[in-house]
Amino acid sequence: MALVSMVELLDKAQKGKYAVGAFNCNNMEIVQAIVAAAEAEKAPVIIQASQGAIKYAGIEYITTLTKLAAEKASVPIALHLDHGTSFAQVMQCARHGFSSVMIDGSKHPLEDNIALTNKVIEAVRHLGISVEAELGKIGGTEDDITVSEREALFTDPEEAEYFVQKTQVDALAIAIGTAHGQYKGTPKLDFDRLTQIRERVSTPLVLHGSSGVPEDALREAISRGVCKVNIDTNIREAFVFAARQALEGNPKEIDPRKMLGPAREAATKIIQEKIRIFGSTGKA
Template sequence: MALVTLKHVLNRACKEGYAVGAFNFFTLENLIGLAKGAKAKNSPVIAMASVGAMKIMGEKTVVGACQGVADDFGIDMVLHLDHATDYDVIRRCVDNGFTSVMIDASSKSYQENVDITARVVEYASRYGVSVEAELGHVGGKEDDISVDEREALFTVPEDAVRFVRDTGIDALAVAVGTVHGFYKSEPKLDFPRIAKIHELLPEMPLVLHGGTGVPDDDFRKAIQLGMRKINVGTELKVHGVFDVSREAYDTEPSHDPRKVASKVIDACAKIVEEKIDVMGCAGKA
């Protein structure tokens, strides 16, 4: 079974009104855990490699591992490049077999964002690779800005319509109140804004970044209003991989790394299964 495109899995999600989980991976056990969780729920899954993760693993290793894992588990897996800002990095990923890429020029001006995003779409579409882009700016908890300043970076619905038309993207990441990383206080999603963007762009899959720590009911409501891809990274990184590895290394008397690997795989699979249930993509493989 080959890797599938983002467009392929989100097409059905749009028709049937659910979201597909997109999960970052940093290690092989992490990746296998995503596949195991998706398989258990008979769900499609989006495996996301960040630019930083790829610097450590290498593009060919990432692609080869994903193809192998998707085959071994017999699942529909999208291999997606998360938050790339550099055209050449994206081009190398397209050339090496990624099936989806995100160009994130959301910190640039509207026109610069359109220009580079359109250029990425032009290249990726030649190879049937899907493209996600971001308008407005999601940002991270490390950005030391006030609530007002953050709201000023929220996606403007009318601009979103223009952006989609000007670029030809396959999925649109929107800034509607989430941030990357753990939340200091409960996130406050701007549901009317999500509804408005979806109303103006009913065919465009919307993407929610910063899914770690968003309450399940907020996820459900966001999906009802048009979210079709939800990103979860930090929870896997910290709770799935780091904490579990540390505890297993500290407590495993056999000094056998395979035992540690199995625990990481199962912890990641469990997180993925829980998210899949909330997103509504169980049984949609």
């Protein structure tokens, strides 16, 4: 089937009280792993490309690989720009066939974030492309976007309500205690804040920086209204660890398939585990 809009997947997830996994890709093997896991679990899935992934693999390769995967798949797949920071970048992805984009204006003052988000919505919504925005700052590092622990700001529920009223955005990423990258300890999510946001906002909510968040915390967040959960670091960890093991087991090996094959299998396994936690198994 063709790529679908992310909002289509999230609307169903919100009604069904589960979350759709949004998994970052960087190469062909990870795209294959995401689709293989989704097929095995009969689950809808979002394939995400960050600025770093686009720079590394090239936007043409990312879109071609994902479109081909979607055409061959029996499950619905959306292709999403993760953490787009400029209008120009969003439009580049729109021109290349992304079915969803994120415009991250969280570093800007509230009204500027609203203006930038509305500019994107006006440009792409008539094309059937869904739009995610962010309010509050997620700690850690996402490609070249860094937010120190001191600067990390949780999303204000009143601002979330105002932001959604002014933008009518399709999905809203909120900051409730998660962080990008590897955690130094166990993250503690502000569930009361999440509940307050959910009571004020009917828009599908997104949890970034979810790798390393305990399973019970993810389930709790989903039960309180999170409909999209982003996973990147856990995939990288599984992929690289398996490739390293294969190489260390046979340091004279020169066939990249002997390293990337096990890495792909490891990535598929962790993605399947996440899909089950999110409750989206069988929801395709």
